[in-house]
Amino acid sequence: MNNTADVIIIGSGIVGGSAAYYMAKKGLKVLVLEKDMIGHGASSRNGAGVRISGRVDSEFGIARVAIREIWPTLSEELEVDTEYEKxxxxxxxxxxxxxxxxxxxxxxxxxxxxxxxxxxxxxxxxxxxxxxxxxxxxxxxxxxGFANPMKTTLGYYKQGRKLGVRYVTGEEAVEIRKCRGRARQVVTAAGNIYEADKIIVAAGFESRALMKTVGIHLPFxxxxxxxxxxxxxxxxxxxxxxxxxxxxxxxxxxxxxxxxxxxxxxxxxxxxxxxxxxxxxxxxxxxxxxxxxxxxxxxxxxxxxxxxxxxxxxIDRLPVIQEIPEVPGLISACGFSGHGFALGPGMGRLLTEMVTGEPLCADISAFQYDRFHAEGCFGPRTNYPKV
Ligand SMILES: Cc1cc2nc3c(=O)[nH]c(=O)nc-3n(C[C@H](O)[C@H](O)[C@H](O)COP(=O)(O)OP(=O)(O)OC[C@H]3O[C@@H](n4cnc5c(N)ncnc54)[C@H](O)[C@@H]3O)c2cc1C
Structure with missing residues (x-):
């Protein structure tokens, strides 16, 4: 089996699955590595809330794209009843x-x-x-509103596969390797090596350990x-x-x-x-x-x-969404801090734009990982609003 792709996505939750689908629609060759079953993480275990309210200004951009532009027609797009209601x-x-x-x-x-x-x-x-x-x-x-988390996540999986996305389940990524200064390879627990121009870490809570393999510390x-x-x-x-x-x-x-x-x-x-x-x-x-x-x-x-x-x-309840400057080719898409199911479809579109170089549908400047360094300590920041 050919282990190369344009993009490797680690994690088959709503973020990884939606990104894979929208990228495949653009003609990219996408490979998704999932250590367990499809949608095994928070995307199948969440409380189903799809809310635009209660977002800080920096997160409102992605929420707006997801909730006003994508969720309303997602069932038709995925040919599955996501049970989305508003x-x-x-x-x-x-x-x-x-x-x-x-x-x-x-x-x-x-x-x-x-x-x-x-x-x-x-x-x-x-x-x-x-x-x-x-x-x-x-x-x-x-x-x-709300939607059915499992049906939505599986909807992206099924439509992605129809467009040629390759999913490998039971395949745990354990290391990201650089070649000539760029992120290039993903090594799995089974000893397999996969290669791509872009590697997206959408492994939910477990993203932290993966990012650490290339020296990037995300405080979760x-x-x-x-x-x-x-x-x-x-x-x-x-x-x-x-x-x-x-x-x-x-x-x-x-x-x-x-x-x-x-x-x-x-x-x-x-x-x-x-x-x-x-x-x-x-x-x-x-x-x-x-x-x-x-x-x-x-x-x-x-x-x-x-x-x-x-x-x-x-620690500040905001995601980390960024192509990491120190590791070109590596994109972080994690840390949605309990409100990422609603954002998932918007994240798929945004990550696709990051990979293709198109203008981004939302501003991500607040989600860079080095914000955790800026204050010189890991004390919780206070920019998340208390409702
Ligand atoms: C109980 C609960 C209630 C919630 N309620 C809501 C809500 O009402 N509304 C809302 O918007 N959000 C809610 N959330 C948060 C939301 O579910 C998450 O923010 C969102 O699902 C994150 O999606 P994801 O794709 O980034 O991660 P995940 O869905 O966690 O997917 C990550 C995937 O990566 C896989 N993985 C991990 N490590 C590796 C590895 N090394 N190699 C390969 N694969 C790996 C995992 O198995 C998993 O399938 C809730 C979360 C929980 C736990």
């Missing part, structure tokens, strides 16, 4: 002192020309009667995020819900189940089984409790499944 979302507060944060979030959105409106608890329950009396207010974002936090899904429920509402402190988000899916996720705010603790992240008994019950508190009608709902995934989080 019914709008409520960012909620449960304490009066959280209302100021809602107003800040709303103001930022309006500045970015996103429709947004702060409403009180009574108005929220008028629009969505299922919400608990405990919720004191919300911001309404009509452009937000080792964090797990979790979701659960209920038995199908009678149709209640289509909105996406989230809470201002990040402890809760979710929506009702097309087949009736509710999917919920959120931070636990408990100690940072990672539990793994055979290298895979997994939930803990207390974190699952935390999410179940939140679901019943926010939507009391779900009090008796049975949980059918729960899961965990690595959160691809950098």
């Amino acid at each position: 019914p709008g979302s409520f960012l909620m507060a449960v304490k009066e002192e959280q209302m100021a944060a809602l107003h800040r979030s709303c103001e930022r959105a309006l500045k970015q020309e996103i429709e947004a409106e702060v409403i009180d608890g009574d108005e929220l329950r008028r629009r969505c009667p299922y919400i608990s009396e405990k919720v004191v207010g919300a911001v309404w974002y009509p452009e937000d 936090l080792e964090r797990i995020d979790e979701c659960l899904i209920t038995e199908p429920q009678p149709p209640m509402f289509r909105y996406r819900l989230s809470c201002v402190d990040g402890n809760f988000y979710g929506h009702q899916t097309q087949h009736g189940s509710f999917i919920f996720g959120g931070n636990t705010n408990m100690e940072r603790y990672e539990d793994t089984y055979a290298g895979q992240p997994r939930n803990t008994a207390s974190s699952v019950s935390d999410k179940a409790r939140n679901a019943a508190l926010f939507v009391p009608a779900l009090r008796g709902a049975k949980i059918v499944r729960y899961w965990a995934g690595w959160l691809d989080s950098t």
Whole structure:
């Protein structure tokens, strides 16, 4: 088998898969290396949120491309029902002192020309009667929505393959090698060597270890995020819900189940089984409790499944998207910090433009890796907005 390509992409998540698809559409020969199954990382484990709200200005460009230009017609493009819907979302507060944060979030959105409106608890329950009396207010974002993560990621895979993308699964990249000063080869655990003009690292949380093989240090936090899904429920509402402190988000899916996720705010603790992240008994019950508190009608709902995934989080919660100046030919596309599923389709287009040399659809100057050096220490930066 010929092991050369124009572009090697490491990782078959939504970022790697969408990039492979858009590059193949441009006629490039693309090879995707995936250490496990297709979409095995965060792209198949996430909470399905596709939101344009709550983005810092630097990330808003990619979010705008993804959410306004690509998601609305993606099902037709991929010939798969991605279950993308844009019914709008409520960012909620449960304490009066959280209302100021809602107003800040709303103001930022309006500045970015996103429709947004702060409403009180009574108005929220008028629009969505299922919400608990405990919720004191919300911001309404009509452009937000959700999609099916697995179907979307597999959609890119299937269409990419039709266009000639070669996927090699069960092939773990362990080293990137330079030839004559440029990134050129990818060595795998099985001892295979693949070669290309461009190498894209889209390996989610595990990108850090790969970048280190060519001396590039990306400060990632080792964090797990979790979701659960209920038995199908009678149709209640289509909105996406989230809470201002990040402890809760979710929506009702097309087949009736509710999917919920959120931070636990408990100690940072990672539990793994055979290298895979997994939930803990207390974190699952935390999410179940939140679901019943926010939507009391779900009090008796049975949980059918729960899961965990690595959160691809950098220390400033912004991605690293850049052709690395010290290693020409090597492109970093990782660190989406818990909000990369929604950006994935936009990332595919952007990475294709980076490879072909076309004008970029979004400004990526804020995502260079050397921002972590600029302050001379790895203390967390404060440019990520607190909603
Ligand atoms: C529980 C949870 C909930 C989330 N909720 C949301 C949400 O609601 N909305 C949102 O926008 N985002 C959400 N996210 C974040 C989002 O899922 C990620 O930002 C996004 O999926 C990242 O996509 P990716 O393609 O960069 O990485 P991944 O999907 O992680 O893909 C990386 C791939 O690389 C492979 N890989 C790793 N190392 C190697 C190697 N050495 N060689 C070969 N292959 C390798 C992995 O197996 C994996 O398949 C959530 C994440 C989690 C964990």
